[in-house]
Amino acid sequence: ARAQAMEVDASPEVTYEDIGGLDEQILEVREAVEQPLLDPEQFETVGVEPPAGVLLYGPPGTGKTMLAKAVANETDATFIKMAGSELVQKFIGEGARLVRDLFELASEREPAVIFIDEIDAIASKRTDSKTSGDAEVQRTMMQLLSEMDGFDERGEIRIIAATNRFDMLDRAILRPGRFDRLIEVPVPELEGRKRILDIHTESMPLADDLDLEAVAELADGFSGAEIASLATEAGMFAIRDDRTTVEMADFEAAHEKIDVGGDDGSGPSI
Numbered sequence: 001a002r003a004q005a006m007e008v009d010a011s012p013e014v015t016y017e018d019i020g021g022l023d024e025q026i027l028e029v030r031e032a033v034e035q036p037l038l039d040p041e042q043f044e045t046v047g048v049e050p051p052a053g054v055l056l057y058g059p060p061g062t063g064k065t066m067l068a069k070a071v072a073n074e075t076d077a078t079f080i081k082m083a084g085s086e087l088v089q090k091f092i093g094e095g096a097r098l099v100r101d102l103f104e105l106a107s108e109r110e111p112a113v114i115f116i117d118e119i120d121a122i123a124s125k126r127t128d129s130k131t132s133g134d135a136e137v138q139r140t141m142m143q144l145l146s147e148m149d150g151f152d153e154r155g156e157i158r159i160i161a162a163t164n165r166f167d168m169l170d171r172a173i174l175r176p177g178r179f180d181r182l183i184e185v186p187v188p189e190l191e192g193r194k195r196i197l198d199i200h201t202e203s204m205p206l207a208d209d210l211d212l213e214a215v216a217e218l219a220d221g222f223s224g225a226e227i228a229s230l231a232t233e234a235g236m237f238a239i240r241d242d243r244t245t246v247e248m249a250d251f252e253a254a255h256e257k258i259d260v261g262g263d264d265g266s267g268p269s270i
């Protein structure tokens with residue numbers, strides 16, 4: 001069960017240079033996750049506890065997973081990912097056991113970055129916490145918090161969680177000693193979109209007169225993931241037209257094709 005529920009990457013390849021428009025967030029992640037891993041003595045000397053856990057929040061596809069992978073890469077740490085939804089299990093005690101496995105694996109693979117995506121699956125405010133399913137989810141969350149209590153903040157394991165549903169979160173997990181460093185990862189502004197486009201068109205032969213700034217303007221409201229597919233789709237249009245350079249018209253056609261109107265992650269609107 002361990003193998004299928006967790007994604008383990010001994011050396012993720014994502015670097016900070018691959019991430020566009022999140023310079024401030026990169027700095028914050030480096031300070032909260034990288035520094036304590038690389039130089040725990042400094043925190044000891046200054047008498048400061050590093051954040052226990054870092055929470056990245058923002059819309060889907062904005063680079064939260066990339067940030068967690070890049071920090072693992074930079075610190076030569078093992079990246080261990082688990083989706084919160086995987087922790088919601090049918091049988092009593094199974095979610096808690098997976099949490100224990102997760103931390104056990106991390107301690108075998110130190111230094112390690114544990115990344116829990118969709119943390120809201122096990123830590124949302126619930127109106128009806130009396131039903132048994134919810135009690136089980138609650139126990140899983142308690143297990144996670146107790147594992148976090150059990151390790152030294154200055155140690156070799158760092159924990160990052162992510163959510164698209166910050167509004168849904170049980171505020172109890174944000175208390176000191178828990179996920180006490182919040183980093184917002186928003187949809188990119190124009191400048192950020194331009195950077196992300198640069199990154200995702202780096203190996204594309206672009207027409208000489210193509211203005212990526214204009215493409216970035218066209219992509220208003222797009223997440224990083226949507227910009228990545230915009231570039232791919234534009235490339236596909238060029239190929240369909242049997243051209244070897246990608247033109248503005250290709251990006252326009254790609255823009256038409258990609259539906260972002262009111263995208264809430266639930267798929268194309270009908």
Ligand code: ATP
Nearest residue numbers: 018019020060061062063064065066196224225228
């Ligand atoms: P989710 O909340 O849906 O899990 P996420 O915020 O973790 O999404 P990522 O998995 O990091 O998003 O991003 C998905 C893909 O989108 C990346 O592999 C990358 O190709 C592209 N992407 C997203 N954000 C950025 C960015 N800021 N810079 C460059 N590429 C990006």
